[in-house]
Amino acid sequence: MKRVLVAGGAGFIGSHLCDAIINNGDQVVCLDNLITGSKDNIVHLLDNPRFDYIEFDITNVNILKLIKDKYDKIDEIYDLASPASPVDYILYPIETLTVGSFGAKNLLDLALHYGSRILMASTSEVYGDPLEHPQQEEYWGNVNPIGIRSCYDESKRFMEAITAAYIRKYGLNAKIARIFNTYGPRMRLNDGRVVPNFISQALNNQDITVYGDGSQTRSFCYVSDLVNGLILLMASGLNTPVNLGNPDERSVMDFAKDVVGMLPTKSKIITTALPKDDPQRRKPDITKAKKHLSWSPTIGFKEGMQLTIEYFKKRLR
Ligand SMILES: NC(=O)c1ccc[n+]([C@@H]2O[C@H](COP(=O)([O-])OP(=O)(O)OC[C@H]3O[C@@H](n4cnc5c(N)ncnc54)[C@H](O)[C@@H]3O)[C@@H](O)[C@H]2O)c1
Structure with missing residues (x-):
């Protein structure tokens, strides 16, 4: 052992x-x-x-x-x-x-x-x-x-x-x-990362906040x-x-749309300021x-x- x-x-x-x-x-x-x-x-x-x-x-x-x-x-x-x-x-x-x-x-x-x-x-x-x-x-x-x-x-x-x-x-x-x-499970709801952010916003029927125009990608x-x-x-x-x-790379905007499509939610997708030094592409x-x-x-x-x-x-x- x-x-x-x-x-x-x-x-x-x-x-x-x-x-x-x-x-x-x-x-x-x-x-x-x-x-x-x-x-x-x-x-x-x-x-x-x-x-x-x-x-x-x-x-x-x-x-x-x-x-x-x-x-x-x-x-x-x-x-x-x-x-x-x-x-x-x-x-x-x-x-x-x-x-x-x-x-x-x-x-x-x-x-x-x-x-x-x-x-x-x-x-x-x-x-x-x-x-x-x-x-x-x-x-x-x-x-x-x-x-x-x-x-x-x-x-x-x-x-x-x-x-x-x-x-x-x-x-x-x-x-x-x-x-x-x-x-995955055990991420903190409020840890600021995009997956818990979007899911908890959608579950709470709050606006889904996409930084910038959402063209930045994540995998x-x-x-x-x-x-x-x-x-x-x-x-x-x-x-x-x-x-x-x-x-499997996708844009943050597409990801927001995916989350809305997966849940019964009244949330709308809105865009906000892009944080400083936010990486544009990740794969x-x-x-x-x-x-x-x-x-x-x-x-x-x-x-x-x-x-x-x-x-x-x-x-x-
Ligand atoms: N989750 C991701 O997407 C991701 C991506 C890249 C790298 N990582 C790396 O993987 C590791 C785990 O990430 P996570 O997402 O599980 O984060 P997390 O915050 O959930 O886990 C990190 C753990 O380390 C503990 N910790 C921090 N400083 C400590 C210290 N000085 N002494 C003892 N414990 C301490 C925290 O309490 C926490 O339990 C981190 O090193 C992170 O940099 C994570």
């Missing part, structure tokens, strides 16, 4: 990853400071003897002693800890920068100590407002280093840089997943597909960044994940959206 540490395990993606690891018969040590996550996401796991939950901030250097004193071995570490929506990281810019730097370093040191594999959750935001389309892993990005989103983009770029340094200097078996927009990956990709990447021999996302090139991990998304947009809408309906009841 493997023991797997999941930092950020009480968050949206992290909690689904904890479920998948437990379902595989392994043990989970879930670390989270609940800055953007919630115990509601893992409440069903708390009584499981193969699940330990520790409320802790991974930027605190005492994490090394805490874990070393408690566990003789850790086989794998997933670092998913970070505010992840624009609303969250603009509210917590310093916390976002420190978790991607000090927090990431603490977990890399933990992986060195145990000789464990480690996977860092990076993001398509490292490509910034991309000048190449679709984005391949070789593309270096177009990021404003002092812009409103830079606390997130540069934090993740630092995380990638320090991970690459640990791989080069110590031969650490580390992985970098560049995650593109992911959606949405259902969470179970993403989690499968993370597990395959962890098991792989790859030590260079890998895009994980769904290449992963997943050739590398297909080739090396035999991974590609399996849940179609309609199916994934129905599952997500059902979850939000229950939350709003």
Whole structure:
């Protein structure tokens, strides 16, 4: 049985990853400071003897002693800890920068100590407002280093840089997943991301607010597909960044229309100002994940959206 540490395990993606690891018969040590996550996401796991939950901030250097004193071995570490929506990281810019730097370093040191594999959750935001389309892993990005989103983009770029340094200097078996927009149950209704925004506005019969003219594109990956990709990447021999996302690209305006079509709602679609540094196009090139991990998304947009809408309906009841 493997023991797997999941930092950020009480968050949206992290909690689904904890479920998948437990379902595989392994043990989970879930670390989270609940800055953007919630115990509601893992409440069903708390009584499981193969699940330990520790409320802790991974930027605190005492994490090394805490874990070393408690566990003789850790086989794998997933670092998913970070505010992840624009609303969250603009509210917590310093916390976002420190978790991607000090927090990431603490977990890399933990992986060195145990000789464990480690996977860092990076993001398509490292490509910034991309000048190449679709984005391949070789593309270096177009990021404003002092812009409103830079606390997130540069934090993740630092995380990638320090991970690459640990791989080069110590031969650490580390992985970098560049995650593109992911959606599904357990997203927060008010996290400001486009999927919960539109669904909750439609369910509440409020205007659906599209930023700009809605021609900007996003590619949405259902969470179970993403989690499968993370597990395959962890098991792989790859030590260079890998895009994980769904290449099914659609404009934000089309997405708003899709949501209206899927729900009995009186909502009207309206347009508002485009936030600063909002990326115009987002579509992963997943050739590398297909080739090396035999991974590609399996849940179609309609199916994934129905599952997500059902979850939000229950939350709003
Ligand atoms: N959801 C997406 O579309 C997406 C896209 C790209 C990258 N990612 C990355 O995937 C990871 C998970 O994202 P998510 O959407 O599940 O976000 P989330 O906010 O739901 O989950 C992040 C979790 O990390 C925890 N956390 C934050 N700082 C911490 C700290 N210092 N110590 C301990 N725990 C801390 C939060 O409390 C939360 O539970 C993040 O690293 C994010 O950058 C997500």
